[in-house]
Amino acid sequence: MRIVQLRAQNFRLFxxxxxxxxxxxxxxxxxxxxxxxxxxxxxYTLGRGKSFRGSTPGELAGVAGRHWLVFxxxxxxxxxxxxxxxxRWQDGVGQVRVDGQAARNLDLLRLxxxxxxxxxxxxxxxxxPSYRRSFLDWGVFHVEPSFLPTWSRYRRAxxxxxxxxRQNASDRELAVWEPELAEAGERLDALRRTHLADIGPTVQDxxxxxxxxxxxxxxxxxxxxxxxxxxxxxxxxxTADRRxxxxxxxxxxxxxxxxAGGHGIRHRISRGQQKLLIAALLLAQCTxxxxxxxxxxxxxxxxxxxxxxxxxxxxxxxxxxxxxxQVFVTAFERSGVLATVADAALFHVERGVLRPDS
Ligand SMILES: Nc1ncnc2c1ncn2[C@@H]1O[C@H](COP(=O)(O)OP(=O)(O)O)[C@@H](O)[C@H]1O
Ligand SMILES: [Mg+2]
Numbered sequence: 001m002r003i004v005q006l007r008a009q010n011f012r013l014f015x016x017x018x019x020x021x022x023x024x025x026x027x028x029x030x031x032x033x034x035x036x037x038x039x040x041x042x043x044y045t046l047g048r049g050k051s052f053r054g055s056t057p058g059e060l061a062g063v064a065g066r067h068w069l070v071f072x073x074x075x076x077x078x079x080x081x082x083x084x085x086x087x088r089w090q091d092g093v094g095q096v097r098v099d100g101q102a103a104r105n106l107d108l109l110r111l112x113x114x115x116x117x118x119x120x121x122x123x124x125x126x127x128x129p130s131y132r133r134s135f136l137d138w139g140v141f142h143v144e145p146s147f148l149p150t151w152s153r154y155r156r157a158x159x160x161x162x163x164x165x166r167q168n169a170s171d172r173e174l175a176v177w178e179p180e181l182a183e184a185g186e187r188l189d190a191l192r193r194t195h196l197a198d199i200g201p202t203v204q205d206x207x208x209x210x211x212x213x214x215x216x217x218x219x220x221x222x223x224x225x226x227x228x229x230x231x232x233x234x235x236x237x238x239t240a241d242r243r244x245x246x247x248x249x250x251x252x253x254x255x256x257x258x259x260a261g262g263h264g265i266r267h268r269i270s271r272g273q274q275k276l277l278i279a280a281l282l283l284a285q286c287t288x289x290x291x292x293x294x295x296x297x298x299x300x301x302x303x304x305x306x307x308x309x310x311x312x313x314x315x316x317x318x319x320x321x322x323x324x325x326q327v328f329v330t331a332f333e334r335s336g337v338l339a340t341v342a343d344a345a346l347f348h349v350e351r352g353v354l355r356p357d358s
Contacts, residue, residue, distance in 0.1 A: 002326040005073040010062040012038040013352035023345035028330045030349035036330035040300045046072040047114030049105040057089040113297035122274045132256035139285045140195045143292045154184035166245040182231035188251040206280035223253035272307045296325025304331040
């Protein structure tokens with residue numbers, strides 16, 4: 001997909017914001033606090049209905065009051081119909097519209113896949129497994145239509161079993177929820193495995209190019225005892241689960257384990273390596289989504305050069321240039337490797353004012 005137009009009102013420091021682009025590659029330059037990240041947040045909001053900085057909708061509202069609007073036109077290709085997407089927030093109430101009709105966040109997610117590579121993403125490698133599960137699940141969601149209904153079934157059964165555990169329910173009562181939980185859980189696990197296997201070779205290609213050394217491994221741990229059927233694992237866990245009042249086995253406990261040269265990577269790899277590794281994961285996943293769903297996600301890359309020596313900036317840029325989907329990149333200025341790309345649309349942002357850059 002690509003975003004051909006973005007408009008925003010009272011969004012962070014932008015009183016109004018208007019951007020038109022037909023280019024695949026878009027560079028946005030600006031000094032500190034000019035509004036680069038905020039611009040990417042507005043683009044992200046078109047596809048996700050929320051910020052990637054963990055801000056509440058209220059925090060996105062600018063000085064004109066408790067409201068904001070982000071509007072965009074998006075298309076899959078020149079020959080395909082354009083869609084109008086709007087996300088509005090006012091006094092605590094959010095509203096999504098697609099082609100003039102009231103819609104849900106889910107409709108945005110489906111229509112405009114958008115992914116971001118930004119400094120805060122190091123959480124994906126440094127913090128708990130939920131960040132890595134989200135990474136994986138976002139991809140599964142886009143390539144596998146049965147993911148969402150399976151996930152809903154799983155969540156419902158999980159909620160019921162947890163409630164039963166907290167009420168100290170009998171084995172018979174627990175046994176009511178466990179078959180459904182186990183069945184949906186194993187399906188989720190299988191979907192994640194398939195996706196990881198699908199992106200694996202492309203991840204390794206990107207890792208080789210971007211990180212150019214070492215051996216990196218990605219392994220999915222299901223979230224319950226290896227080799228056990230989930231139903232059996234739930235059965236064995238009952239006593240411990242009753243004590244804690246929560247289900248401790250299942251794909252909600254899965255982990256995507258990342259290892260380098262046989263070691264865990266937390267606190268071991270540099271910020272630059274983290275950034276490149278995350279770039280490899282995201283680029284590979286977006287490429288696979290594009291190939292299989294026919295729509296390449298829009299990639300947002302904030303603070304392009306941060307943490308990277310020039311050599312690595314060059315390989316990352318080359319990978320972004322090769323990526324078939326639309327890309328928005330922010331940086332302080334058009335210097336170094338960014339100056340070498342001829343066919344990009346250039347923009348300049350200064351204290352909440354965006355202009356095409358000649
Ligand atoms: N809700 C808001 N309303 C008005 N200004 C905001 C809001 N949120 C952030 N800002 C201002 O926007 C500026 C930061 O914009 P940002 O997009 O992070 O800049 P950059 O990424 O170019 O460094 C800061 O000066 C900050 O005070
Ligand atoms: Mg920024």
